[in-house]
Amino acid sequence: MPPQDPRFDTISPLNKGLGPMDHALRATDIPSLNWNLLREDLSLPSAVLYRDKLLHNQQWMRHFIDAYGVKLAPHGKTTMAPQLFQLQLDGGAWGITLATAHQTLVAHAHGVRRVLMANQLIGRPNMAIIANLLRDPAFEFYCLVDSADQVNQLGEYFRSQSQQLNVLIELGVPNGRAGVRDEQQLLSVLTALDRWPDAVRLCGIEVYEGVLDNEPAIRQFLQRACSVTNQLIAEKRFAQKPILTGAGSAWFDIVAEEFTAARFSAPVEIVLRPGCYLTHDVGSYRRAHQRMRQNNPVAHQMNTTLETALHIWAYVQSIPEPTRAIIGMGRRDAAFDSGLPVPALQYRPSANAAANAPSATPAHWTITKLMDQHAYLEIAPGDDLHIGDMLAFDICHPCLTFDKWRTLPILDANYNVVDLVQTFF
Amino acid sequence: MPPQDPRFDTISPLNKGLGPMDHALRATDIPSLNWNLLREDLSLPSAVLYRDKLLHNQQWMRHFIDAYGVKLAPHGKTTMAPQLFQLQLDGGAWGITLATAHQTLVAHAHGVRRVLMANQLIGRPNMAIIANLLRDPAFEFYCLVDSADQVNQLGEYFRSQSQQLNVLIELGVPNGRAGVRDEQQLLSVLTALDRWPDAVRLCGIEVYEGVLDNEPAIRQFLQRACSVTNQLIAEKRFAQKPILTGAGSAWFDIVAEEFTAARFSAPVEIVLRPGCYLTHDVGSYRRAHQRMRQNNPVAHQMNTTLETALHIWAYVQSIPEPTRAIIGMGRRDAAFDSGLPVPALQYRPSANAAANAPSATPAHWTITKLMDQHAYLEIAPGDDLHIGDMLAFDICHPCLTFDKWRTLPILDANYNVVDLVQTFF
Numbered sequence: 001m002p003p004q005d006p007r008f009d010t011i012s013p014l015n016k017g018l019g020p021m022d023h024a025l026r027a028t029d030i031p032s033l034n035w036n037l038l039r040e041d042l043s044l045p046s047a048v049l050y051r052d053k054l055l056h057n058q059q060w061m062r063h064f065i066d067a068y069g070v071k072l073a074p075h076g077k078t079t080m081a082p083q084l085f086q087l088q089l090d091g092g093a094w095g096i097t098l099a100t101a102h103q104t105l106v107a108h109a110h111g112v113r114r115v116l117m118a119n120q121l122i123g124r125p126n127m128a129i130i131a132n133l134l135r136d137p138a139f140e141f142y143c144l145v146d147s148a149d150q151v152n153q154l155g156e157y158f159r160s161q162s163q164q165l166n167v168l169i170e171l172g173v174p175n176g177r178a179g180v181r182d183e184q185q186l187l188s189v190l191t192a193l194d195r196w197p198d199a200v201r202l203c204g205i206e207v208y209e210g211v212l213d214n215e216p217a218i219r220q221f222l223q224r225a226c227s228v229t230n231q232l233i234a235e236k237r238f239a240q241k242p243i244l245t246g247a248g249s250a251w252f253d254i255v256a257e258e259f260t261a262a263r264f265s266a267p268v269e270i271v272l273r274p275g276c277y278l279t280h281d282v283g284s285y286r287r288a289h290q291r292m293r294q295n296n297p298v299a300h301q302m303n304t305t306l307e308t309a310l311h312i313w314a315y316v317q318s319i320p321e322p323t324r325a326i327i328g329m330g331r332r333d334a335a336f337d338s339g340l341p342v343p344a345l346q347y348r349p350s351a352n353a354a355a356n357a358p359s360a361t362p363a364h365w366t367i368t369k370l371m372d373q374h375a376y377l378e379i380a381p382g383d384d385l386h387i388g389d390m391l392a393f394d395i396c397h398p399c400l401t402f403d404k405w406r407t408l409p410i411l412d413a414n415y416n417v418v419d420l421v422q423t424f425f
Numbered sequence: 426m427p428p429q430d431p432r433f434d435t436i437s438p439l440n441k442g443l444g445p446m447d448h449a450l451r452a453t454d455i456p457s458l459n460w461n462l463l464r465e466d467l468s469l470p471s472a473v474l475y476r477d478k479l480l481h482n483q484q485w486m487r488h489f490i491d492a493y494g495v496k497l498a499p500h501g502k503t504t505m506a507p508q509l510f511q512l513q514l515d516g517g518a519w520g521i522t523l524a525t526a527h528q529t530l531v532a533h534a535h536g537v538r539r540v541l542m543a544n545q546l547i548g549r550p551n552m553a554i555i556a557n558l559l560r561d562p563a564f565e566f567y568c569l570v571d572s573a574d575q576v577n578q579l580g581e582y583f584r585s586q587s588q589q590l591n592v593l594i595e596l597g598v599p600n601g602r603a604g605v606r607d608e609q610q611l612l613s614v615l616t617a618l619d620r621w622p623d624a625v626r627l628c629g630i631e632v633y634e635g636v637l638d639n640e641p642a643i644r645q646f647l648q649r650a651c652s653v654t655n656q657l658i659a660e661k662r663f664a665q666k667p668i669l670t671g672a673g674s675a676w677f678d679i680v681a682e683e684f685t686a687a688r689f690s691a692p693v694e695i696v697l698r699p700g701c702y703l704t705h706d707v708g709s710y711r712r713a714h715q716r717m718r719q720n721n722p723v724a725h726q727m728n729t730t731l732e733t734a735l736h737i738w739a740y741v742q743s744i745p746e747p748t749r750a751i752i753g754m755g756r757r758d759a760a761f762d763s764g765l766p767v768p769a770l771q772y773r774p775s776a777n778a779a780a781n782a783p784s785a786t787p788a789h790w791t792i793t794k795l796m797d798q799h800a801y802l803e804i805a806p807g808d809d810l811h812i813g814d815m816l817a818f819d820i821c822h823p824c825l826t827f828d829k830w831r832t833l834p835i836l837d838a839n840y841n842v843v844d845l846v847q848t849f850f
Contacts, residue, residue, distance in 0.1 A: 014433065014534055014849050016527040020553065043527055043550040077757070077797060099798040100753070102441040102468055109439055119798065122740040122753055122813060124774070125468040128445065146743050149812040177799055178743035178751045185745070315547040318571050318603035320610075326603045328525070328547055332502070332828055332850065337756065349549070372502060372824055373524040373544065374602055387574040388547055399797055403757055404828065404850070424439050425757065425829070 008109065011420060015407045017046030019417070027420045035409065035417040037313060037390075038358070040349050042417070044390065045314040045329040047405045049421060051412055053309035054084075054278060058091035060306055061277050065092065067298040068256040068270075073097045073116045073245070075275030078399045081408070081421045082110030084278060095140070097273040101126035104141070106424040108133050116245065117143040118206060118273060120150055120170070120178060127157045134163055142243065144170040144206055146179050148192035155196030164199060168206040168243060169232075171225055176211040186228065190237065204243030204269070205229045209251050218254055222246060226262035233266045243269045249276035250288040253296035276398050279310040283339040283396025310401065310408075311392040312341060314375070322381035327391060330373040333404050339396030340367040341375065347390040358392065367393070433534065436845060440832045442471030444842070452845050460834065460842040462738060462815075463783070465774050467842070469815065470739040470754040472830045474846060476837055478734035479509075479703060483516035485731055486702050490517065492723040493681040493695075498522045498541045500673070500700030503824045506833070506846045507535030509703060520565070522698040526551035529566070531849040533558050541670065542568040543631060543698060545575055545595075545603060552582045559588055567668065569595040569631050571604050573617035580621030589624060593631040593668060594657075596650055601636035611653070615662065629668030629694070630654045634676050643679055647671060651687035658691045668694045674701035675713040678721035701823050704735040708764040708821025735826065735833075736817040737766060739800070747806035752816060755798040758829050764821030765792040766800065772815040783817065792818070 011030065013021035019035040019042050035041035037048065065072045071094035076085050085096050085107060095114030098104050104115050113136075121127060121143040133139050145151050145167045158165045169189055172179020180186045193202055207225045209218045229244050247255035252274040259270045276285050289306050292299040314329035334341045343365045345358035362383065369376040379385055395401045402408075403425045410419040436455065438446035444460040444467050460466035462473065490497045496519035501510050510521050510532060520539030523529050529540050538561075546552060546568040558564050570576050570592045583590045594614055597604020605611045618627055632650045634643045654669050672680035677699040684695045701710050714731050717724040739754035759766045768790045770783035787808065794801040804810055820826045827833075828850045835844035 008437065008439065012433065014527075014531050016525070016850070019550065020557075040549045043554060044548055100441070102439075106439050119753075120742040122742045123469055123815075124465045125444065126740075129468060132445075146745065147812060150743070153813055172745055174746070175749075176745075177796070177801070178745055181745055315551075317545040317547045318575070320571065320597055320601075320603055320606055321599070324600075328544075331762065331825060337761070371602070376602070387572060388578055390548075400756060406850070425441070425831070 009422065011407055011422070017042060017044070017405060018407060018409070019043070027422060030420040031418050033417070037411060037415040037417070038347060038349070042313070042409065045312055045333045047310065047312050047333065047401060047408050049279065049408050049410045050309050050311070051410050051418060053307045054087065054410070056304070057278050057280060057306050057309060058087060060302065060304060061274070062092045063302055064256075064298055065272065068260050070256055070260065070270040070272055073271050073273050074278065075118070075248070075273050076107060077103060078275035079278065079402045080106065080423045080425050081402070082107060082112070082424065083421050085110065085112055088278065094271060097275070101129040104133065105129050108136070108139060113138050114140040115142070116271065116273070117141065118208065118245070120144050120146060121154065122150070124157065127154070130165070131158065131161045131163055134165075142166045142168055142203055144168055144178070145189060145200070146170040146172065147185070148188045151189060151192035151196065151200060155192070155199045159196060159199040164201050166201050166203045168204040168245065169202065170206045171228060173211060173221055177208065179207070201239045202237055203240050204238065204245065205232070207246040208248060209246050209255060210248035215254060218251055219258055222255060222258035223262070226259065226264070229268060230265055233264065241267055241269055243271055245271040245273060247272040247274055249274040249285050253292045253299055257296065277306055279398045280306040280308045281396055281398055282308055282342050282394040308394050310395060310398060311344060312395060312401070313390055313392050316385060316387050316389045316391060319385065319387060323379055325377040325379055325385055327375040327377050328373070329375050329393065330371050332372055334370070334393065334395050335397035335400035336370045337397055337400050340370055341393035341395050343367065343377065343391055344394045345392035346385070348386060349388065349390060361391065434847065436832055436847070442467060442469070442830060443832060443834070444468070452847060455845040456843050458842070462836060462840040462842070463772060463774070467738070467834065470737055470758045472735065472737050472758065472826060472833050474704065474833050474835045475734050475736070476835050476843060478732045479512065479835070481729070482703050482705060482731050482734060483512060485727065485729060486699070487517045488727055489681075489723055490697065493685050495681055495685065495695040495697055498670070498696050498698050499703065500543070500698050501532060502528060503700035504703065504827045505531065505848045505850050506827070507532060507537070507849065508846050510535065510537055513703065519696060522700070526554040529558065530554050533561070533564060538563050539565040540567070541696065541698070542566065543633065543670070545569050545571060546579065547575070549582065552579070555590070556583065556586045556588055559590070567591045567593055567628055569593055569603070570614060570625070571595040571597065572610070573613045576614060576617035576621065576625060580617070580624045584621060584624040589626050591626050591628045593629040593670065594627065595631045596646075596653060598636060598646055602633065604632070626664040627662055628665050629663065629670065630657070632671040633673060634671050634680060635673035640679060643676055644683055647680060647683035648687070651684065651689070654693060655690055658689065666692055666694055668696055670696040670698060672697040672699055674699040674710050678717040678724055681723075682721065702731055704823045705731040705733045706821055706823055707733055707767050707819040733819050735820060735823060736769060737820060737826070738815055738817050741810060741812050741814045741816060744810065744812060748804055750802040750804055750810055752800040752802050753798070754800050754818065755796050757797055759795070759818065759820050760822035760825035761795045762822055762825055765795055766818035766820050768792065768802065768816055769819045770817035771810070773811060774813065774815060786816065
């Protein structure tokens with residue numbers, strides 16, 4: 001993994017899920033502590049990443065993107081971990097997508113020099129953060145506009161700073177999130193842009209197809225985006241080779257298909273923004289990935305799949321009834337917004353850690369409830385489960401798992417801690 | 426607010442929801458920056474606390490506890506903010522309740538010297554954290570046991586350290602969380618305790634009545650706890666004046682009623698553990714508080730109520746349809762596990778901030794959906810709402826809101842930032 005920015009890489013001894021630390025350390029000092037998960041060096045619960053699987057997923061996406069000849073700007077809000085941003089950039093990403101001025105500040109502070117802020121930039125303090133970053137001539141930044149009011153607020157602010165802001169017009173759908181719904185709103189935005197040519201620079205078109213939930217509607221929406229792009233090319237509205245960008249983590253195959261199949265009257269930079277591929281999950285993204293492998297020719301042809309690279313490890317703390325174990329892991333540790341954690345591995349600590357390895361958990365073990373600090377695990381009477389056993393759980397949504405952890409150890413195949421990832425939520 | 430421990434009070438310029446910072450600052454330096462929310466000094470979204478309301482809630486609980494003559498050990502997992510722990514201790518709290526070894530480490534590092542860990546202590550690394558803290562002779566610590574296996578694991582570890590660990594027996598209910606269910610399990614724990622008199626010291630009885638959802642069942646459970654306490658007093662099982670503790674944030678009135686009404690054959694230290702009273706909310710705890718004010722004689726007699734002391738402020742970023750506004754706040758910012766955020770205040774920034782004050786939002790404005798970084802606000806056509814307006818939202822669960830923020834500004838009545846609270850999740 002790439003090293004952390006030395007200005008921000010101090011690891012507090014007060015973070016959860018780590019091994020013993022007498023005092024604050026540099027992230028780069030952590031491997032020399034020789035922590036090993038199976039040797040019980042980490043205070044559980046702990047969220048850990050598997051190095052080999054991260055690298056595998058990085059490569060999977062590189063192949064996918066290269067096969068389509070499109071650019072990748074993975075959404076960084078998922079992990080907010082600059083070391084993982086760097087891993088993604090090292091894997092060929094064109095830039096990093098982010099959602100807020102604060103997230104952009106974090107990325108820039110860690111060396112990211114091209115950010116697609118797939119969101120409207122609102123409010124003077126947030127504009128000030130971006131204006132300040134734009135004083136770095138190496139920093140390339142795009143954000144979204146979808147109303148004349150918003151364009152005027154940006155125009156006024158950035159004109160006052162004698163700066164020029166790159167924007168993409170966000171297209172939206174009825175009953176969806178932000179984004180211009182129709183021709184009239186589009187015209188209103190374009191008219192407003194005409195007022196601030198010195199301050200606001202139109203660079204492309206953006207959609208987030210994930211507000212829709214079925215493929216035909218998504219394809220139609222994407223085709224509209226291609227058509228609007230062509231329309232604005234014809235009207236010479238773009239100040240540069242236009243960017244056309246879409247794709248969350250669930251439908252990036254469809255976006256790749258539609259955007260690369262479209263005929264544009266001038267060259268267009270196609271940028272996809274999936275974020276969750278790096279850790280993957282066993283919830284909605286696994287289902288999406290199964291669909292892709294079945295239907296998308298590139299994903300189908302690749303003989304590998306994305307792998308889950310994130311586990312929460314936790315102790316069995318009580319087995320008060322024959323069919324119920326209480327696990328020391330809860331909503332403060334794992335996402336629960338699109339499915340509860342799923343048992344994956346069991347390990348019984350012993351004096352001789354080398355003697356055994358984690359084994360797959362029985363298929364009938366199920367988390368039935370998550371409280372703040374506890375999970376209810378349903379088991380069968382007589383199952384071989386002890387208090388003090390360590391269990392690894394797959395998670396169903398990486399975004400809301402990452403934001404529960406300030407540091408995540410990275411493990412090698414032998415469960416040695418070889419690195420530490422910091423998050424900046 | 427009490428000052429932060431100087432070893433841990435460095436505020437990174439990369440935290441969200443703050444004003445502009447050129448470099449890391451001490452928390453104590455923040456007030457001198459003269460940030461004001463209405464003057465748009467803070468990057469929104471921002472979670473803020475209101476000083477006056479925190480102090481009001483602190484006093485409300487002090488009166489309640491004093492009226493019953495019981496002790497308070499507020500659950501610190503809610504905020505994980507040592508400055509707020511100190512505020513609670515300054516308000517007469519006997520100690521702080523926590524859920525994990527990590528949380529205990531954080532509290533001790535910030536000067537808390539009496540912790541009731543209302544949870545089982547499991548796993549060698551977690552036992553090592555506590556063993557290390559127990560080397561501070563001023564540190565008083567209690568945790569829970571509910572099985573012979575667990576007692577034996579603690580006994581073995583703490584005997585090897587030549588240390589003595591204070592424990593309470595957790596009682597549980599069928600289909601509930603941890604805790605001994607019946608006489609047989611209780612006897613099994615007591616028998617195990619007899620093996621480790623030098624290492625494990627029985628100090629009381631613990632229940633968490635919040636696993637039940639109706640008052641009659643809760644009263645019955647609490648009466649069982651009183652009866653078990655008397656039984657173990659008669660058997661001379663306790664190594665000290667026994668602690669009898671219960672009460673989450675929803676039923677602490679009932680616990681106070683039952684525990685103070687019980688007749689014990691020896692003096693008992695009654696300890697209540699509500700955590701959410703300090704910030705309160707507009708979800709389940711408001712409903713619980715309404716019930717208390719109606720039914721509990723002490724709460725009824727007090728002429729004041731708990732007040733919501735926590736708001737998320739966010740910008741209106743898009744109004745793409747006449748009945749829909751998109752707000753720059755999402756699941757990364759606010760709890761959504763027991764109700765979505767509720768609009769409370771609206772403020773339109775202007776050059777003359779002193780000219781106006783936030784006003785109450787119309788009752789028909791409702792958050793209908795929360796995505797990672799966005800909220801859908803349902804409005805009526807023609808409502809006076811602009812892009813760039815600032816909205817304050819009440820929240821429905823403080824626990825899962827606090828853990829989205831590393832720093833929360835504290836505001837005075839004029840929205841000046843007078844302090845900053847750090848969290849340590």
